[in-house]
Amino acid sequence: MKTIERILKSAPGVDAYRITESATQSYELFFVHKSLETVRATDTVATSVTVYVDHDGKKGDSTFTVYRSMSEADMEKAVAAAVARARLVFNEPYALPEAGEINAELPTNMKDADMQALGAQIADAVFAADTVEGGSINACEIFLYRDTLHVINSNGVDKTQVTHRVMIEAIPTFTDDNQSVELYEDYRFTVFDPKAVTAEIARRMQEVRDRANAVRPQTPLTVNVLLRPQEIQRMIGGLARDLSYGSVYNHGNLHKIGDDLQSGGNGDKLTVTMKAITEGSERSAFFDEDGTALNDTTVLENGIVKSYHGDSRFGQYLGIEKPSGMLRCMKVAPGTLSEEKLKSAPYIECTSLSGLQMDLYADYIGGEIRLAYYYDGEKTVPVTGITMSAKLSEVLAGLNLSENVCVNGAYEGPALIMLPNVAIL
Amino acid sequence: MPFSAYLDGKRKDCADLVAALSPYFAYxxxxxxxxxxxxxxxxRSSSSIRDGEGECGFVVKLHDGGAFYEYSLDDISGDKQALAQKIIEAVRVNDSLKSRAISVKALEDAPMKKDFVRETDFAGFNDADLLAQCSALKDELLGKDEKVLNAFVSLSPWEVSKLFVSRNRELSQYYGWANGFLMVVYRDGKLVRARHGEGSDSMASVIEGLKAHTDDIIELAKHLTTAKPIEPGMYDIITDSSITGLIAHEAFGHGVEMDQFVKDRALAKKFIGEYVASPITNMHDGAGATHSVASYFFDDDGVPAHDTQIIRDGILVAGLSDLGSATQLGTEPTGNGRRESYARKAYSRMTNTFFSAGKDKLEDMIASIKHGYMLFETNNGMEDPKNWQIQCTAEYGIEIVDGKLTDNYVSPVVISGSVPDLLKSISMISDGFKVIGSGHCGKGYKEWVRVADGGPNLKARVKLG
Incomplete structure (x- = not known):
């Protein structure tokens, strides 16, 4: 970083610059069934440089990557090329983040751990859940990362964040005489709690056993659908993406400040805040990749669009005095109903979707359900092989949120959301 | 010579590192x-020129009859003995896991030495040319209709150099691909987006392709403003090449990635030699099977490109493998070992995946449908190789009534259901053929690589929602 910064400081034509260095060390274990198939380790650095040139009343910029393999002469050429490219780019002027220093680390208990030993402990915690008769973990990948993000710019930004994080991808499987079924598990954390890991995998082991016993219900039917946090995050995240400064500036947003996303309905109203930090989430950040200081921002209040959020440059274009910066966590205010009340009428509670599909423009929400629990008013049975489909505007108007809340990855909010009267095929 | 001068200068470093690690590992x-x-x-109001998906680094692969070991790093200069010891230490396994390592025969390393080059025309276009082409297309789109709120145009050349060195192999390759993309944001009562993509190893062809479709995406945008949700149900459908490719990729391609066979994660493992599709169906994958974005000369394990026939006349005949999976299964690797980058693991991955052309005329296929839909443009898809369920989303569909395409558009359209039911329902296959090289594919929810897919038009019966 020092070499490229020295070159940038003396290079002709450079009015400003930003350097983002992302260093990653990893240790990775890949299991096939219970056997260790592959062990990987990485030690890599990615350095991205943006050169800014003010010209013709506009601001041009160009971003290039500095590889560790580049010589000083290579870097000088890359800077000169970036200056020439920036002169071809005519964007409205905007200010870079102002000077500020941060040297922070997300809370973790893995900082001083030996990666090989920690990897083995995590593997033990995963496979401790492999106790269901007929069940197995057919594949498991464990990734331990130590990320260091360092951003500097010519205004004096000098910010560093260290993140210790783990990702587990596991495939709980259940096999009997008739079939073999599986579910997909993606579990991430910044604080290692072996009991929590085992409990999470054990929950999925129970669910995959249920998938083996799942039936296809009589369809078509119309029923309330309950979504869990992973799907809630995808659904609300889709609404929030529409409210980014960039979408607004590029005329790509559907909703505007003051719009009521839940008009005509009598369900719970959504209050959504984009946040910098959610405890335990790897997506938590003290600053964004521009080095912008982050401000938590409520984008929806009681179902009504209150503000936009996002990248400082586009925020400035919209005249926002203090843009939020790129916020990657989300908080949804709790609802009014207990879980018992939400489940008092027939429902389908989805535990595994192949991917929630949501299209704001086409007013659509749906997806293929791989495992859900169907309560028909009398009994609850696991179901599979069905598809949900609804008008997004209608389910937004009538949705209900649970009063009990949870934290799941970058999401903090109701543990359940109920979409009314969804078509099941 | 377009091959990376940097990598060319690293041939001896690679060979020296292989030599330094050879006393400790068979491969x-x-x-x-x-x-x-x-x-x-x-x-409309901004522009940019920036580096895209680039990488520069090395990955070392080691094997001694047990687990596979890999180490990814940015540079291999310097003392190779010291680097070898650093690598060995970095991939060390905790004692508690040592007894759990797999046992498998040593990886194949047959002698081969070759340099591969496929030229592009990228050097004929400078930054100013390409940005000017984008600007002209943007202006043209904005000028076509006042209801166009914004227009996005992008061009992206991509050049790949890779060097593979083992005890017995030294391979190098250079190839390139260019993608172009148009999108308009259009409002006529309803706000919609319409898109068009092009891909080729000729930038000139990409630009011409985009120019030829500016009217089309405005027309599409107009139609999409009238699109309605589809009434969920079972329908006869006809796919365009994009949706044909999506079905090939999601319905079956992921299910024959043979690292899933090793993990008992793919139902297809039990169906080799069995009918899995209608008897008129043939399906291929391979970097050497056609010319598109994934047409490399050797894979990230140093295995030459193949053309693998997956389905022959409706019967599942073969899967796709990387070197490690093939070695564990006792089969020949098919040149499908691919990494997201040097920093990621190689898995069995698709390349260019497609159904073969048939003999039917598209107009006859449309005429054969009393009521159904013709589906267009991939939005996304999700595989389920264990349980053979699919979910594929088309950007839009056009209703077919009494054998004719109507002006009734539906959007979006989600195809879901059972893979065998879908593939066995294929009743007509057109004589047209197109492979689209603008996609990215993940494994699960990560490990993104560039892929192509496509084929002819298919007539099938599926669940739409």
Whole structure:
């Protein structure tokens, strides 16, 4: 970083610059069934440089990557090329983040751990859940990362964040005489709690056993659908993406400040805040990749669009005095109903979707359900092989949120959301 | 010579590192990558030129009859003995896991030495040319209709150099691909987006392709403003090449990635030699099967490109494998070992995946449908290789009534259901053929690589929602 910064400081034509260095060390274990198939380790650095040139009343910029393999002469050429490219780019002027220093680390208990030993402990915690008769973990990948993000710019930004994080991808499987079924598990954390890991995998082991016993219900039917946090995050995240400064500036947003996303309905109203930090989430950040200081921002209040959020440059274009910066966590205010009340009428509670599909423009929400629990008013049975489909505007108007809340990855909010009267095929 | 001068200068370093690690491992290889990409983008009120999906680094692969070991790093200069010891220490396994390592025969390392080059025309276009082309297309789109709120145009050349060195192999390759993309944001009562993409190893062809479709995406945008949700149900459908490719990729391609066979994660393992599709169906995958974005000369394990026939006359005949999976299964690797980058693991991955052309005429296929839909443009898809369920989303569909396409558009359209039911329902296959090289594919929810897919038009019966 020092070499490229020295070159940038003396290079002709450079009015400003930003350097983002992302260093990653990893240790990775890949299991096939219970056997260790592959062990990987990485030690890599990615350095991205943006050169800014003010010209013709506009601001041009160009971003290039500095590889560790580049010589000083290579870097000088890359800077000169970036200056020439920036002169071809005519964007409205905007200010870079102002000077500020941060040297922070997300809370973790893995900082001083030996990666090989920690990897083995995590593997033990995963496979401790492999106790269901007929069940197995057919594949498991464990990734331990130590990320260091360092951003500097010519205004004096000098910010560093260290993140210790783990990702587990596991495939709980259940096999009997008739079939073999599986579910997909993606579990991430910044604080290692072996009991929590085992409990999470054990929950999925129970669910995959249920998938083996799942039936296809009589369809078509119309029923309330309950979504869990992973799907809630995808659904609300889709609404929030529409409210980014960039979408607004590029005329790509559907909703505007003051719009009521839940008009005509009598369900719970959504209050959504984009946040910098959610405890335990790897997506938590003290600053964004521009080095912008982050401000938590409520984008929806009681179902009504209150503000936009996002990248400082586009925020400035919209005249926002203090843009939020790129916020990657989300908080949804709790609802009014207990879980018992939400489940008092027939429902389908989805535990595994192949991917929630949501299209704001086409007013659509749906997806293929791989495992859900169907309560028909009398009994609850696991179901599979069905598809949900609804008008997004209608389910937004009538949705209900649970009063009990949870934290799941970058999401903090109701543990359940109920979409009314969804078509099941 | 377009092959990376940097990697060319690292041949001896790679060979020296292989030699330094050879006393400790039966198999040692080094893959060096130098991939450069630039993205030129213009919208109504902004523009940019920036590096795209690039990488430059090395991955060392080691095997001694037990687990496979890999170490990814940015540079291999310097003392190779010291680096070898650093690598051995970095991939060390905790004692508690040592007894759990797999046992498998040593990886194949047959002698081969070759340099592969496929030229592009990228050097004939400078930054100013490409940005100007984007600007002209943007202006043209904005000028066509006042209801166009914004237009996005991008061009992106991508150049790949890779060097593979093991005890017995030294391979190098250079190839490139360019993608172009148009999108308009259009409002006529309803706000919609319409898109068009092009891909080729000729930038000139990409630009011409975009120019030829500016009227089309405005027309499409107009139709999409009238699109309604589809009434969920079972329908006869006809796919365009994009949706044909999506079905090939999601319905079956992921299910025959043979690293899933090793993990007992793919139902297809039990169906080799069995009918899995209608008897008129043939399906291929391979970097050597057609010419598109994934047409490399050797894979990230140093295995030459193949053309693998997956389905022959409706019968599942073969899967796709990387070197490690094939070795564990006792089969020949098919050249499908691919990494997201040098920093990621190689898995069995698709390349260019497609159904073969048939003999039917598209107009006859449409005429054969009393009521159904013709589906267009991939939005996304999700595989389920264990349970053979699919979910594929088309951007839009056009209703067919009494054998004719109507002006009734539906959007979006989600195809879901059972893979065998879908593939066995294929009743007509057109004589047209197109493979689209603008996609990215993940494994699960990560490990993104560039892929192509496509084929002819298919007539099938599926669940739409």
């Amino acid at each position: 040692v290889s080094v893959l060096g990558t130098d991939v450069r990409s630039t993205a030129y983008t213009v919208t």
